[in-house]
Amino acid sequence: MKKIETSIIINAEVEDVWKAITDVASYYKWNPQIIDIKGKLEANETIYAEIFAPDGSGTKYGFEGRVAKAEPNKVLAWEGGTKGILFGYHYWILEPHENGTKVFHGEDMEGSYIDGISDEEFNLLKPAYENYNVKLKLYIEEQK
Numbered sequence: 001m002k003k004i005e006t007s008i009i010i011n012a013e014v015e016d017v018w019k020a021i022t023d024v025a026s027y028y029k030w031n032p033q034i035i036d037i038k039g040k041l042e043a044n045e046t047i048y049a050e051i052f053a054p055d056g057s058g059t060k061y062g063f064e065g066r067v068a069k070a071e072p073n074k075v076l077a078w079e080g081g082t083k084g085i086l087f088g089y090h091y092w093i094l095e096p097h098e099n100g101t102k103v104f105h106g107e108d109m110e111g112s113y114i115d116g117i118s119d120e121e122f123n124l125l126k127p128a129y130e131n132y133n134v135k136l137k138l139y140i141e142e143q144k
Contacts, residue, residue, distance in 0.1 A: 002114050002122050005106040008133040012140045014094050017101045018073045020140050021092050030139035031132050035060065043070045047078060054128040065090075086113040105133055 010017055020026065022041045027034045033054055039047035045067045053059040065080030068089065077091035086109065093104040106129065114122070 001108055001110040002119070003106060003108050004126050004129050005104070006126065006129045006133055007102060007104045008137055009097055009099050009102055010137045010140055011100040012144065014073045014096055014101045016140055016143070017094055017103060020136060021076055030135040032135065033128065033132065041067055041070055041076060043067055054125050056128065081111065084111055086111040103133065103136070105129060
């Protein structure tokens with residue numbers, strides 16, 4: 001298993017961050033990877049998304065996942081893929097912080113495809129996740 005782990009402080013209440021990460025109709029405003037997402041971000045619900053690959057190649061693909069956790073104002077996570085080949089668990093963990101909300105954002109990936117990627121190549125994905133964090137921060141803070 002390989003992991004991408006990032007964090008950022010957003011100058012907004014946890015509830016405001018939760019609202020942004022669960023509003024599927026607005027994802028395109030802050031997440032450059034997601035073209036479209038359908039479904040309810042509630043535990044055990046199925047979601048469908050059209051996304052750009054996080055490697056910056058511009059490759060588009062469809063994704064079907066299951067919302068693994070949806071604890072309001074705390075954790076949102078979905079998972080999907082093909083076990084044994086490429087399976088991911090994508091998450092946001094929200095914690096109150098003296099300056100607003102600390103957001104832990106990442107993904108755990110496993111499978112033969114991931115095993116075939118060097119750590120150096122895999123780590124090239126991290127800047128995309130950090131970029132999503134910055135875009136989310138700007139989107140939320142501009143709403144205030």
